[in-house]
Amino acid sequence: MTSLRVMLIGDARMAFPVAKALNQAGHRVFAGVSTSSNYLEWSRHVSGAFRHSPLEPGTDEALPVILNWLDRHPVDVIQPVSEAGSRFITRHRAAFEARARLIMPEAETVETCMNKTAMFALCETLGVALAPHRRVQDMAGLQAAAATIGYPLIVKPAVVDAELFGRKALIIADAAQLADAMPHWPDIHPELIVQKYVAGPRHSVIFSADRGRLLGAVEIKAARTHEYDGTGYTTYGVTVDPTPLVREGVEKLVAHLAYSSTGCAQFIVCPTTGEVTFMEINPRVSLGRISECAGLPHSVWGLKLATGQPVAAPADPWAVYRRGVRYVWTKGDLTLLINQVKRAQVAPGAALRRLTQIGIDALQCAHAIFDPLDPLPALGTYSNILIKRWRRHPEYQPGWVPVSGAPTPGPVRSDPDWTRSPARG
Template sequence: MSRFETRPAPSVLLVGDARMAFPVARALDKAGAQVFAGVSVSSNYLEWSRHLAGSFRHPPLEPGTDEALPVILDWLDQRGGVTAIQPVSEAGSRLMSRHRSAFQARGRLIMPEAVTVAACMDKTGLFRLCERLGVALAPFRRVTGLAEARAAARALGFPVIVKPSVVDAELFGRKALIVPDEPRLAALMPAWPEIHPELIVQRYVTGPRHSVIFTADRGRLLGAVEIRAARTHEHDGTGYTTYGVTVAPTPRVREGVERLVRALDYSSTGCAQFVVDPRSGDLTFMEINPRVSLARIAEHAGLPHSVWGLELALGRRIAGWTDPWSARTDVRYVWTKGDLNLMMKRFADGAVGPVEAARKLARIGLDAATCVHAIFDPLDPAPAIGVYANRWIKRYRDHAEYDPAWARTRFPEAFEAAAPLRDAA
């Protein structure tokens, strides 16, 4: 049954190619909304999802570029607009923030207010806010040059982590640099990365990343779920989560999220991240992503934040949960392709031998059979087929006359096998 009683049904455009788009599209479609998406060569074959009412192609949403903007706006204008527009990636969020007025003129925005987004994207400023609020935070320094970075690392004491502050771009090919000592700092960061006007050097806290997926309304927490990342797509624990599990809220994490949400007067969906050392109990705040994140596992844990995000954008009041932290625990999530890519890279580099590689493959296979998946859905198998068959079909998706329906003729057995499941749904 549709959750939305209005006619016509609300329509939503998803902006961004991240894996987070899949569960958002599914949840909104099942709630009765029409879901559309702009896609590029980085889309993970989102355009093949049965939960989309339509899609169009645009240039990649690379950090700091606006090449996709006129294509997206033209699609909105040609269609006559949509009810709401939602970023589902970091690049999508930044694009919409840079051109907020243009998007607002064409639909409601499923994202926090402009001042909240700006505060979350300014990591130095957010760290200062954590200090004022008493949110757990490892000592840090803001630096704007190489000599300053090296001096900050020495002052804080190794190991440290070096990460971007205001620009959404990689740092020497990584999201962040974990630096054990001064010689390693010189090797990892031989020069100042010109794309970054400033960086953050922070004392490194050992432990897994804990992500809190939440929805809030004007500073009031509606619902939240804490997810511990047991594995990521980088061997040092940085990068994107490839295996995670929902856990009971860590007291100081819970306290920190509630203080930040209240102080920011946060409305919409978001993701707050901490690092928690399971042995010492030491922890530190990392960041808040002012957008949907890890939606697949959050939805399976009972948090309907994709639908809540749309309802908040439409101006509706959401009662939320009596206990905002009552999501289901021990729900497990896996991004199998990320696990496989890391294992193969480590094996090729000689860091993992044949015996250990076989053991890791067995673990990856078991997790793939028993966990919630980032992309794969037996009721919507086409995108996962595209991802794993990409090396053979990429030439088609890059072709000017590429037709997504081609997959149904190229892989008829997979679609036939999934037909009973789709019909039952």
């Protein structure tokens, strides 16, 4: 494959395995970074970086800075590598498509996947496993849906990656908890989904597909998340054999959507009853570290799909990956434990046992960010409380726009021409 210049948009944990895989494949990776970048600019797999204001919480202050950089330093391909990055490119897709090819599904596919109401209707049409649910637009509808579905239930936004009172979803045990958790209707949500709660871990399927043909897939069971009720981001996961209903659901949805690119389909699987329910499809890269370690080269496949190059995929897309590969996001585990200790939500003995297990997992698992051959980003992340003041540059601040004719923000870890020799990895 010809060496290409790739720009990563969004600087979350998902960026690190993508940068590593593409750099090792001989490509030159560039990135915009903000104060929440997890020190992506320190990675040896990033050829150059520049600063911009954060993409969260859904603002567009960074747009003129990023477009200005792209106009001055053209790239071949652009890839979103975070929730905020995906939403950001979706809002300004035409501007980015005018400058490079995108590693993401077609606009229509992204729009459908990010609409949970549309996806739930599609699941019902295709016969994909789905727990009973209701769409509601106000508190009266919410109360009626709760009475019909029964408790326990889960309340979630109708839009993928949106939050509800600061959470990805609310798990409600009874009417009293519903009144406490939702004292009023959240004005930012015109619609919510109320659904029967299926108890069990989240199973994420990381996949690559070409016009509805599944190329490769990895099923990952999330044993722990960064929220106490399991609704947050995965902090400990393991690759498992494909669950029949999950496999069937992914294949049906990918085929119907004529999906092309990488993605992440999520289901809940009850370990006692075997009940399965669809959650969502995130039309972006996710859990990249564990899928790459398990043998799915989805970062390179995504690049090939975006540039029209053939992908040599196996006959059975589910035979690609290794089972039993473990992944850990140690900082997420530690942050949850610290917060629970502060709130007296965990006994000292239990806290010590969990801390011990976190330490064991840190030694034995693939990490979200840490790589022994690329250690600086992880060192920066864990030292952030001491060095974050170094990031107080004006170009990080909302509303910062480069002066016309003036140079863009200086490169971070980059040669004067914003490049470095390819394939540093």
